[in-house]
Amino acid sequence: MTRLRSDLVWIPTFAILVAFAVPWPLWGVDRVAAGLPVWIWWHVAWLGLCAGLFALFVRSGAWERGMGRRAGTDAVAADSAAADTVATDSAAVDGATSRDPSEPTGGDRR
Amino acid sequence: MTLGLSLGVVVGYLVVALALGLVAYRVSETTAEDYYLANRSIGTLVLLFTTFATLLSAFTFFGGPNLAYRAGPEWLIVMGTLDGVLFAVLWYVIGYKQWLIGARNGYVTLGEMLGDRFGSTGLRALIAGVSLLWLFPYVMLQQMGAGEALVGLTDGVVPYWGGAALITGFMILYVAVAGLRGVAWTDTLQGLFMLSVVWVAAAWVVSALGGVGAATEGMLAARPEFGGFGGGAYTPEFIVSTAITIAFGVTMFPQINQRFFVAKSAATLKRSFALWPVLVLLLFLPAFMLGAWAAGTPVEVPTDANVLPVVLGEYTPAWFAALVVAGAMAAMMSSSDSMLLSGSSYFTRDLYRPLVDADASERREAWIARIGVAAFATLAFAASLFRPGTLIEVGDTAFSGFALLALPVICALYWPRTTRTGMIAGVAVPQAAYLLVVLSAVVGAVPTLPKTVLGGWDVALGLMALSGALTVGVSLLTAPTEEGDASRFAVAGD
Known part of the structure; x- marks a missing residue:
């Protein structure tokens, strides 16, 4: 097995990424910033963050290790x-x- | 005159897409692997767009803006979360695992993979049958979308059935001649086209309204509740139920699931995975905001038309509105093509061959597939004339039906102790229950069963939990059969 213990951190990371793609903390907030409701900006920024972390997940080799394969x-x-x-x-x-x-x-x- | 122009643009675009398919057909080989999987040679850009374009359906282009127009821009959050994030995670959890298994054992369909793992033709046929069942409303959805789009574009001069018939004809023609290579090519073309055109459309409408800020102000003046997150139709239960059922459902769609077998290499899957959230956002943001902003304009949207074509017809030149509708229809066509194509491979490989004629020649199989596609699309067309619900409702029914397959499949992929009986119970029972709920809503004679459980949660979400519990529970109670072979799914390389 080639899994690393540190890779386990990806499981809660993905859970948080999915859960807060919905801007729950802004429930009911109706402020508008730069032309759009703020909760839409939250979502836009969050999906950008997801793309970044997904790329990191792939590059760190956790993608392969997660399936029990050797990275690279x-x-x-x-x-x-x-x-x-x-x-x-x-x-x-x-x-x-x-x-x-x-x-x-x-x-x-x- | 503008009517002729609009129709000319729409039909012209569809013909170009068809021509591209024909070119693809000429360079393709005639084996089943090539017809269905383009010889597993799909690269990153094409894989990304072919999966993307498959999601580009009437559900996104017409259903989404319609909902945003009526209920508020929160639909962007729901779709962005489910498609951009949850689906991406499942892309890895289900997709990559299936790719590894498929590349090793040469599978082409989900049913084939599971049937082989559990040594069960019955399970294989069950998976294929269930998939074809839910494919039906989704193909119907595209026909409804096309019918409504042309009503909106031509102010009702082209009747609803005319648009639906037009797209049905192109669909059948296209699948019959092209195969996956053709579909993948046009998907890429259409994905890129629609992505650019939606932004141009948004820019055009926004500048006519006086900028993004003014458009949002107008929207808030007309519908103040659109500004605050949540509320109205968007309860937390609705958001969570919809996001989960659709995201899991998408992975089990034949055309998406089959994409998990087509990637040329793992690198292709990895790159697509990381680019996915951005791509999804780039499409949904302008499309759904256009729908929401339209609520603040004086534009009158007829009850049986879609918002997007009507708004474009008001604020952009006729040729441009026609181009967007053409692009959306072509995208819907390519969604449908992918679906019909995958559906036909489920039909011939998992139902016809194992159950009817195992020794059918390749030629015969190809003909059976084409006749099957034509019959399926024609029946869906007939059903679409009855318009049993809104685009979102019909789409959501299909997604939920597929979502019920996801947990048993994940169990099979990751838990070697899963048994054949566990799989059959976990698939068959929730499917039967959900079918009953759906039919009770459509057939007048049967009392309508509730669509939500435990205070607002989608019944499909409850049945998903049941499917998981049944698969695990029954597997624990039964012994693995001799024909089953868990090692078929082992992928740890070293």
Whole structure:
């Protein structure tokens, strides 16, 4: 297993991100700022925060570790034509080659 | 003259989308994997937009602004939360896991994946049957949206049934000739197009109203309650119920769920995941605010028309209003295409082949799929003529029906102890109960069952909890069958 204990912090983080995408603390507040109700600005800022944290989740490798996989591997090496990282992940290579041996090198980028 | 222009723009746009599909068809291979999954070769931009465009439906373009117009801009919060955040998290929890499993075992449909894991053709057929059942109202929703859009654009010269028939015809034609590669291409085109055009539309209307501040002031003068968050139709129970049922429902939609199998690599899924909240916001903010701002304008919206085309017709030139409606209709068409296409793969792979004719040739299967699509779309068209509810109501029914599948599926994905009996109980019982609630509202002979439970919570949310409890409870009480194989879902690579 390659999960890290520190990755567990992502579970409450996601819960908070989902829960407060709705501006509950501003319930009933009717102030307008810069042309829009303030609670709409809360939502806009919050979704920006989500995008940032989601990117961090992916970049930190927690995305892979969360599924019990080694960070930095990619089950099908299509995005980087070089298959170097994937060679360490034997199961993933099996998965890829059993389908279509030509695919990992194929440049079919539609 | 402007009527001819409007219709010309709408039909012209639909024809261009169709032509693009034909080009895609010419470069595609004829295998089932290519037809349904574009050979699992979909890259980030296309995956993102093809998923995005699938959400771009009449529900978003017409239903959303209609609701914002009538009940207030809180709809932006509901949709933003469910699509931008909750769906993104589920994209990882369900989507990535399914991608890993699918890439390993070559699955094309959800039913196939679960049927194989639990060694049960019955479960496979059940999942496919349930999915097709709820697909029906959602396809119908697109036809209703198109019908209403053309009524609004042409001031009723094109009747409601005419618009619905037009989109039905294009839908069938398109799916029959293009396959997923074609759908994915046009989805990208339409996603980008609609994203830009909605902003141009918002800018146009806002400048006519004297700026964002003036538009909001006008809205608040006409409807002071729109300024405060919550209230009216937007109770906390409504917001939470709607966000949860729709977000979970979306992941189980055949066309969305099948997208989880098509990504070319994990990197594609990761990038799409991080970009998702921003993309969702970029679309919803102008679309729904236009609906809310319209409440402050003197524009009269006829009862059976949509707000967006009417407002655009008032504040922008005819050709532009027509272009937006055309774009929205094309987006709805591509939503429907994706749905019908995925639906047809559920039908042929999970119902027809396992239950009727296991040895059908590829050619025969392809024909069965196309005939199935045509029949399905035609029936949905017929049902759409009765207009059994508002766009939001019909859409929400479909989302909720799919949402009831989500918890059993998550159980199966993450809990090796899940048994076949647990899955069947967890899927079949809540589905039967929900179907009863929905039918009781439509069929006059049956007394209408309550749509909310425990003081304002959507009945679908209660049934979701039941589906989870049944799956876990029955699994604990029953032993795994011999045909089941939990290792099919193991993905830990090393």
